[in-house]
Amino acid sequence: MSNSFVDTAVIQVRAGDGGDGLVTFRREKHVPRGGPSGGDGGDGGDLVVAAAPGLTTLLDYRHRRHLAAGRGGHGGPSCRHGHAGQDKVLLVPLGTQVFDADTGELLADLIQPDQQVMAAKGGRGGRGNARFATATQRTPRHAEPGGKGEQRTLRLELSLLADVGLVGMPNAGKSSLLSRVSAARPRIGPYPFTTRQPALGVVSFGPGESLVLADIPGLIEGAHEGAGLGHQFLRHVSRTRFLVHVVDLSGQSGLDPFAAYEVVRREMAEFDDRLISLPELVAANKVDLAEARANLPSFRRELASRGIEDIYPLSAATGEGVKELLDALRRRLTPDGERR
Numbered sequence: 278m279s280n281s282f283v284d285t286a287v288i289q290v291r292a293g294d295g296g297d298g299l300v301t302f303r304r305e306k307h308v309p310r311g312g313p314s315g316g317d318g319g320d321g322g323d324l325v326v327a328a329a330p331g332l333t334t335l336l337d338y339r340h341r342r343h344l345a346a347g348r349g350g351h352g353g354p355s356c357r358h359g360h361a362g363q364d365k366v367l368l369v370p371l372g373t374q375v376f377d378a379d380t381g382e383l384l385a386d387l388i389q390p391d392q393q394v395m396a397a398k399g400g401r402g403g404r405g406n407a408r409f410a411t412a413t414q415r416t417p418r419h420a421e422p423g424g425k426g427e428q429r430t431l432r433l434e435l436s437l438l439a440d441v442g443l444v445g446m447p448n449a450g451k452s453s454l455l456s457r458v459s460a461a462r463p464r465i466g467p468y469p470f471t472t473r474q475p476a477l478g479v480v481s482f483g484p485g486e487s488l489v490l491a492d493i494p495g496l497i498e499g500a501h502e503g504a505g506l507g508h509q510f511l512r513h514v515s516r517t518r519f520l521v522h523v524v525d526l527s528g529q530s531g532l533d534p535f536a537a538y539e540v541v542r543r544e545m546a547e548f549d550d551r552l553i554s555l556p557e558l559v560a561a562n563k564v565d566l567a568e569a570r571a572n573l574p575s576f577r578r579e580l581a582s583r584g585i586e587d588i589y590p591l592s593a594a595t596g597e598g599v600k601e602l603l604d605a606l607r608r609r610l611t612p613d614g615e616r617r
Contacts, residue, residue: 284435286338287378293321293362295400295423296349298408302416303355313417315406316353321399321426322346322362326433328387332370333477335435346397349423352405362399362426372438372516378430388438396431400424439477439491440610442517442555444545446537447494448530449523450562452476453593455492458603482607491517515549519610520557521602526569526576526590534561534572535579556609558587560602565592 296318303311324346344367350359369375375384375394385394403421410417443451459478476492493514514520522541526534538559545552561576563569573590580588589605591598 284335286335286433287430288338288341288367288433289343289428289430290324290365290367290397291343291345291428292324292365292397292399292426293346293348294426295319295321295362295402296351296359297422298403298405298420299352299354300406300418300420301354312415313406313410314354314356315420316355316357316359317405317408318352318402318421318423319349319359319361320402321349321423322364323395323399324365324367324397324427324429325393326367326369326373326375326385326387326396326431327393328371328373328390329368330371330390332368333437335369335373335433338367338433346399346426348426349399349402351423352403352420356405356407359402361402364399366393367396369433370435372436374434374436376432376434378432384431397427397429400426436516437477437491438489439517440488441490441519441521441606442514443490443492443521443523444514444541445523446525446530446532446541449525449537450560450593451492451523454521454523454560454562454591454599455490457593457596457599459490480603480606482603486607488606488610490521514545514552514555517555519606520555521560521606522557523560523562523593524576525563526561526572527563527566528568528572529563529566534576538580558589558602558605558609559585561588561590562593564590565595565597 298318299315301315303314305311324344344365346365347363349362352359369387371388371390373387375387375396376382377384384396401424403423406417406420409419443455445451455476455478458480478490479487480490481487522538524534524538528534542553559580561573564573577588589598589602591602593599
């Protein structure tokens with residue numbers, strides 16, 4: 278897994294303590310019996326987690342495990358209030374879920390720009406003795422200490438937000454397809470597990486009309502139990518509205534194309550059976566190769582026997598058939614020319 282992409286983090290956070298109230302009395306030359314003048318302490322700063330559109334990773338929190346907001350200032354003489362503690366704002370990518378690590382409670386699902394959640398509330402500032410003066414108690418000699426700020430252990434989980442998820446076995450051609458249809462430049466190579474982190478690309482159909490595609494690292498048999506790399510990223514699939522299942526139709530990986538298709542579907546179902554209910558198109562890739570063209574009829578029959586008709590033969594390497602796939606996605610995801 279690349280050091281630049283981190284999609285989980287556990288951090289300890291603490292809001293600021295409130296400042297103490299002050300016990301003091303007026304000492305003025307011409308006021309022999311000065312009254313109480315102790316000011317209130319300032320409130321402690323809150324600990325806030327906020328979504329920032331420009332971020333794509335939780336890398337900042339890999340080594341910064343303890344984060345705290347500012348403490349409130351203590352009350353001053355002449356009824357001066359202590360300063361409020363500075364809030365601490367933790368910026369995270371869109372699609373970050375914030376959990377209480379101890380209880381498992383989901384505190385927020387940050388899917389909108391600038392959406393935020395107060396993860397820990399600052400302590401209240403204590404009242405100074407001036408607050409306790411009454412007609413019968415004119416010289417109160419006590420004040421309140423500041424309240425303690427909340428402490429929490431948070432678990433952050435990032436699930437990329439995309440319209441379309443590209444899934445498939447390693448080396449099926451997902452990265453090649455993403456680079457063909459968008460400006461994304463994921464790593465591409467003639468060997469398995471070239472893609473070691475999810476990659477996003479934007480397909481533009483014109484002004485105001487686009488789709489975001491996510492290349493999910495390849496799944497292999499046993500992925501839901503931790504085999505290979507794909508298990509680390511299966512949850513990213515759950516955020517997508519649509520799946521494009523990329524299959525190496527040539528069989529060069531040594532696995533029959535339909536068997537490869539079923540492996541990926543099975544692994545998604547084992548991880549979360551909701552994933553296989555997502556609408557799907559099948560991209561039968563590498564039709565520029567003779568072996569793939571020879572395998573296409575039988576692959577179609579196998580899928581048709583299971584009621585699957587949305588099959589798009591294509592070559593991510595040459596671009597053949599790619600337009601037809603994109604047109605199909607556009608019809609499905611932006612119906613009737615709807616602008617996004």
